[in-house]
Amino acid sequence: MVKIGITGSIASGKTTVSKLISKGRGPLFNADRIVQKLYKKRSFKKLIAKKLKFKFNLKFKKELKVSILKNHNNLKKIEDIIHPLVRKEMLKFLRNNKDKNFLFLEIPLLVENKLTSYFDRIIFIKSNKNLRLKRYKLSGGNHKMFNLLDSKQIKDTKKMKICDHVIVNNKTISILKKKLSIILSSHE
Secondary structure, eight states, X not given: OEEEEEEEXXXXXXXXXXXXXXXXXSOEEEHHHHHHHHHTOHHHHHHHHHHHTOOOSTTHHHHHHHHHHHOTHHHHHHHHHHHHHHHHHHHHHHHHTTTSSEEEEEOTTTTTTTOGGGOSEEXXXXXXXXXXXXXXXXXXXOHHHHHHHHHTSOOXXXXXXXXXXXXXXXXXXXHHHHHHHHHHHTTO
16 A cells, blocks of 8 residues: 655645546545545534534634634644544544555645654755735635635745655646656556
8 A cells, every 4th residue: 555645835725636536546535525524513613612612603714813813822722623633534534445545645744743764755845935925815714814724834945855756736637647657666
């Protein structure tokens, strides 16, 4: 079994790369999807609201963003709850798929959370900051939250030294596919 980690800065194109590279090759774990599932649970949202000391109500998402932007330490409090839960799901995914030839795991904070030892290969998706901001805004995000989340990540230059492959994703999807095919041909 070859475990391939896919990571990169916010809005760099990790999900696009993950879907393209895993298609027909092996199962894909997506850490962001695990987080989205957590936020669909009423009990989880109540826990977060309590931890950040705001009233749980129908405006949860707005309250959460305000709370994080008002006090950046609140992001760390949330991460302290979420990251162990995501890691638990990641380990379950690895156990449940140990008979597969290739496993793909898209984890935005793979390097930051010291998960590199779990992987045989790590692909880092790099993209220009202005382009990443544009992508983030197109998906409904705002400039302040982008800057905060981006500041919490290890700099690209440091991640590039740790990862086995670096894919620069500043161009078209067809160029991205060509870059991926080169990496895939070296592992097949």
